[in-house]
Amino acid sequence: MIKKNPLYLVLAMAMMVSSLPALVSCNKDKDDEETYSYSTSTQTTLVTGFALQANNDVLINLDSVHFTVDYDRGLIYNADSLPVGTDISALKVTVHLLNAVSSAVFNITDATKQADTTINYSSSMNTSIDFTGKTILTVTSQDESRVKDYEVKVLVHKVNPDSLVWPQSWRRDLPGYKSGIQHKAVVLDGAYRIMTHDGAECRLLTALTPNQAIWDSEVVELPFTPDVSSLVSTGETLYMLDIDGVLYSSDDGRTWTSCGVTWHTLLGCYEDCAMGIIRGSDGGYYHDEFPHGDDFTVTAVEEGFPVSNASGMVEVSNDWTQASQAMIVGGKDSNGNVLNAVWGYDGTRWGKISNNHGQELPGLCDATLFRYYTYTQLKGVRRYGLQNTWFIMGGQLADGSLNDAIYLSNSQGVTWASGDTTYFQPSHMPKFYGAQAFVHSETMTASGANYLPRRVQSLSATWDCPYLYLFGGYGEDDALLPNVWRGVYIRLTNSPID
Numbered sequence: 304m305i306k307k308n309p310l311y312l313v314l315a316m317a318m319m320v321s322s323l324p325a326l327v328s329c330n331k332d333k334d335d336e337e338t339y340s341y342s343t344s345t346q347t348t349l350v351t352g353f354a355l356q357a358n359n360d361v362l363i364n365l366d367s368v369h370f371t372v373d374y375d376r377g378l379i380y381n382a383d384s385l386p387v388g389t390d391i392s393a394l395k396v397t398v399h400l401l402n403a404v405s406s407a408v409f410n411i412t413d414a415t416k417q418a419d420t421t422i423n424y425s426s427s428m429n430t431s432i433d434f435t436g437k438t439i440l441t442v443t444s445q446d447e448s449r450v451k452d453y454e455v456k457v458l459v460h461k462v463n464p465d466s467l468v469w470p471q472s473w474r475r476d477l478p479g480y481k482s483g484i485q486h487k488a489v490v491l492d493g494a495y496r497i498m499t500h501d502g503a504e505c506r507l508l509t510a511l512t513p514n515q516a517i518w519d520s521e522v523v524e525l526p527f528t529p530d531v532s533s534l535v536s537t538g539e540t541l542y543m544l545d546i547d548g549v550l551y552s553s554d555d556g557r558t559w560t561s562c563g564v565t566w567h568t569l570l571g572c573y574e575d576c577a578m579g580i581i582r583g584s585d586g587g588y589y590h591d592e593f594p595h596g597d598d599f600t601v602t603a604v605e606e607g608f609p610v611s612n613a614s615g616m617v618e619v620s621n622d623w624t625q626a627s628q629a630m631i632v633g634g635k636d637s638n639g640n641v642l643n644a645v646w647g648y649d650g651t652r653w654g655k656i657s658n659n660h661g662q663e664l665p666g667l668c669d670a671t672l673f674r675y676y677t678y679t680q681l682k683g684v685r686r687y688g689l690q691n692t693w694f695i696m697g698g699q700l701a702d703g704s705l706n707d708a709i710y711l712s713n714s715q716g717v718t719w720a721s722g723d724t725t726y727f728q729p730s731h732m733p734k735f736y737g738a739q740a741f742v743h744s745e746t747m748t749a750s751g752a753n754y755l756p757r758r759v760q761s762l763s764a765t766w767d768c769p770y771l772y773l774f775g776g777y778g779e780d781d782a783l784l785p786n787v788w789r790g791v792y793i794r795l796t797n798s799p800i801d
Contacts, residue, residue: 571616609634670698738776
């Protein structure tokens with residue numbers, strides 16, 4: 304007896320046989336051109352890595368340049384562009400694929416030195432590619448069921464990314480500016496505060512960000528005549544001297560209370576204390592602080608210590624000490640000499656920071672000191688590491704002229720060097736002394752963040768970029784300057800690699 308199959312199974316088998324020619328051959332369009340029936344798997348054409356081969360004649364550590372592979376957009380590119388002027392017209396490459404493929408072909412068009420051509424890639428390929436035009440890498444899966452195009456871009460910086468820039472278009476009007484007024488900006492309770500005094504009226508301006516277009520403004524009734532230039536902040540408390548040197552404090556900038564001490568100079572703040580210098584009955588100068596700690600004793604200032612006109616006092620934490628460190632630069636000593644020394648404070652004592660091992664700073668009064676960032680190239684790779692860097696800008700020189708050089712230190716103030724063509728004060732920025740510097744981070748969003756690379760090496764969609772802000776200061780005629788300048792170290796604006 305012969306067993307019979309059900310009718311539906313017979314019909315199904317007949318349909319499969321009749322469809323075999325369509326499965327084993329490619330469809331043709333009306334122009335008889337071949338098209339592809341794409342599979343559902345992206346793994347068959349996935350590029351997992353891309354690199355340039357070493358060539359020291361082009362760039363040291365060229366083979367360590369990081370490339371991002373964006374499968375969804377079909378892009379391969381180096382997020383951190385190569386240095387200005389790098390020759391990319393003859394570069395050899397290495398491509399890593401997840402699976403064996405039928406072919407990987409570079410299509411080069413519109414290049415400056417290489418004629419339009421196609422180059423078949425293999426792991427032993429020794430042919431150079433000109434990336435000055437358009438380069439498309441076409442990957443065909445091993446079974447030829449899927450094709451993927453990647454545009455390969457070797458990016459080169461148009462400007463040096465390791466530059467500190469102050470674009471003129473970023474300049475803004477100084478909040479509260481009026482000719483002839485005293486003006487000082489600080490940070491209190493996370494907000495930016497400006498105190499102004501025109502000889503009759505005192506105003507307090509407040510904003511959450513330094514580039515805020517409109518600042519809140521209110522009149523403040525003070526029980527004393529302020530020396531606005533002495534205003535400093537611990538972050539939670541404001542301190543300021545009156546014109547007779549009496550120290551006052553305030554928690555909000557509106558209500559002020561006498562601290563009961565008279566100082567010659569208000570240097571700045573360390574943690575929750577104001578740091579100052581008093582004049583003794585013997586005519587000498589002594590360190591003081593308010594409020595006094597339990598074990599505080601008044602001590603004479605060190606030889607060569609600035610008793611006036613030093614930079615603002617900057618307090619920072621670091622990886623080498625448990626206590627915060629504070630720093631001031633320049634000023635005048637008790638004999639009126641203009642100083643070039645850097646002094647540091649560790650919460651217990653002041654010490655002169657040596658600068659004998661590098662280029663010495665010029666003598667400066669009322670310079671602007673701040674800590675910001677630069678990058679250094681990591682040894683053996685084309686990658687860069689962020690480093691804390693001290694900057695000095697502005698200030699009056701010993702002859703009364705104004706300084707327009709920028710000085711940098713990557714050694715906690717021990718050695719300094721003047722900036723080169725990447726660190727300089729542009730000609731459109733006036734020379735100044737007594738300006739206030741702030742570092743304020745702003746959230747950056749990568750271009751096309753919704754389509755950022757996925758599946759393979761990727762960039763951050765958003766990141767915090769620290770910008771520099773310089774408020775006011777005084778110019779060559781000793782008049783208040785009417786602008787806020789915004790600057791940035793260019794590499795910080797690049798999307799970091801995750």
